[in-house]
Amino acid sequence: MFKKTALVAAVGLALSVTAQAENDYRWELGGDYTRDTVDADVKSSAGNVSDNIDSDIGTVNGTFYLKPVDTSKGPLAEAAFLDHASSINLAYTDGEVDLNSLNNDLEDKDGQTYAVNTRYVAEGPGWELSGVLVDLSYVRAEPGEAEIDTYGIGIGKYLTDTTTLVLNYGQVNVNNGGDTDGYSLDLEHLWPLSNGGGFKATASAGKVVIKEADDVDSYALGGTWYINKRLGFGAGYVNTSQNGYEINGWDVSSSWFVTEMIELSLAYAQRTPDDIKFSNGNVDGKVELENDAITLGALVRF
Numbered sequence: 001m002f003k004k005t006a007l008v009a010a011v012g013l014a015l016s017v018t019a020q021a022e023n024d025y026r027w028e029l030g031g032d033y034t035r036d037t038v039d040a041d042v043k044s045s046a047g048n049v050s051d052n053i054d055s056d057i058g059t060v061n062g063t064f065y066l067k068p069v070d071t072s073k074g075p076l077a078e079a080a081f082l083d084h085a086s087s088i089n090l091a092y093t094d095g096e097v098d099l100n101s102l103n104n105d106l107e108d109k110d111g112q113t114y115a116v117n118t119r120y121v122a123e124g125p126g127w128e129l130s131g132v133l134v135d136l137s138y139v140r141a142e143p144g145e146a147e148i149d150t151y152g153i154g155i156g157k158y159l160t161d162t163t164t165l166v167l168n169y170g171q172v173n174v175n176n177g178g179d180t181d182g183y184s185l186d187l188e189h190l191w192p193l194s195n196g197g198g199f200k201a202t203a204s205a206g207k208v209v210i211k212e213a214d215d216v217d218s219y220a221l222g223g224t225w226y227i228n229k230r231l232g233f234g235a236g237y238v239n240t241s242q243n244g245y246e247i248n249g250w251d252v253s254s255s256w257f258v259t260e261m262i263e264l265s266l267a268y269a270q271r272t273p274d275d276i277k278f279s280n281g282n283v284d285g286k287v288e289l290e291n292d293a294i295t296l297g298a299l300v301r302f
Contacts, residue, residue: 023071023260025079025301028063032265032297034095039292044278044285054098061091061115074192075226076257078200082190084121084131084158091115111143121158131158135166147175154186162190168206182208184218196229202236214243222251230257238271247273265297 036055042048066086073082080087093113117137122129135154142148149172156166170182184206192198201223208216222236234253239246251269258264271291278285 024068025071025261026065026068028065028299028301029060030062030263030297030299031058031060032295033058034293034295036291036293039290041288042285043288044283046283046285055095056098057093057095059091059093061089063087063089071260074190074196074198074229075200075232076229076260077224077226077232077255077263078190078198081164081188082162084123084133084161086120087118089115089117091117109144111141113139113141115139133157133164133166135168137170149173156186160189162192164188178210180208180210182206193226197226197232199226200224200232200234216240216242224253224255231255245274247271261301263297263299263301265295265299267295267297269293269295 034055034057036057037052038055039050039052041050064087065080066088069079069085070083071079073079075082079085091114093115094110095112096108096110099108115137116139117135119133119135121133122131124130133154133156135152135156137150137152139150139152140148141150150170151173152168152170154166154168156164158164164187166186168182168184168186170184172180172182184204186202186204188200188202190198190200203219203221205219207218210216218238218240220236220238222234224232224234226232232255234251234255236251238249238251240249241247249269249271251267253265253267255263255265269292273289276287276289278287
């Protein structure tokens with residue numbers, strides 16, 4: 001009887017381990033499409049004028065993880081974060097700005113972006129550096145005739161199994177001048193729930209240093225509530241300011257794993273700069289700007 005019970009238990013454990021292993025992954029392939037609109041309203045004593053510029057942006061990306069990622073620790077969307085995974089990510093973006101809608105004499109402009117992002121997390125029993133992480137990134141953007149190279153490095157640590165603190169430095173080089181240096185401090189923490197869901201909170205504060213100009217300060221707060229292991233809803237707020245001029249923004253998002261290995265996502269973001277006031281002779285007025293973007297995405301793991 002004991003042998004039969006032990007045999008049944010062993011078979012059950014083996015099936016459980018096999019099922020878990022089937023849901024682990026080392027690769028992610030994803031893509032998304034963004035429809036971006038900038039609305040401009042010019043209001044003055046001489047009259048009002050309104051117009052908008054639309055952009056279509058598509059992105060494809062792939063991620064390779066140095067070890068299989070365990071998906072049993074919480075929300076599927078946070079599997080890599082919870083498993084302290086090391087990874088290499090490649091991304092390509094292509095976009096087009098509809099300038100012809102403003103003026104028939106204008107041609108639409110397109111641009112491409114190429115990006116490499118890596119994260120290494122030191123993990124191992126007894127390692128003094130266990131939990132230390134290093135992020136490296138390179139982005140090449142070619143909007144129109146411009147060439148912009150961005151180099152980034154981040155050094156941080158898992159303060160707990162579900163908390164990271166990372167100090168980042170980034171340098172932006174533009175082919176026709178305007179280089180900048182930026183710094184930020186990012187904090188992430190996830191509170192797990194018993195049903196496999198959780199709540200993820202993020203906070204960031206940063207500064208961009210521009211030669212012969214005022215620094216740009218920014219901060220962001222966000223949170224995502226995972227109702228269960230597969231479904232999450234997020235919201236965030238961001239503020240950027242320079243010499244009293246501010247841009248405020250907010251965003252909402254959703255993530256749904258239709259299966260253990262396939263995710264669909266939807267996001268909406270809005271950015272609202274301060275009004276730009278002007279005076280030209282007897283004409284006084286202001287320019288009101290608003291930027292809206294909606295993004296649809298899909299991702300598969302294997």
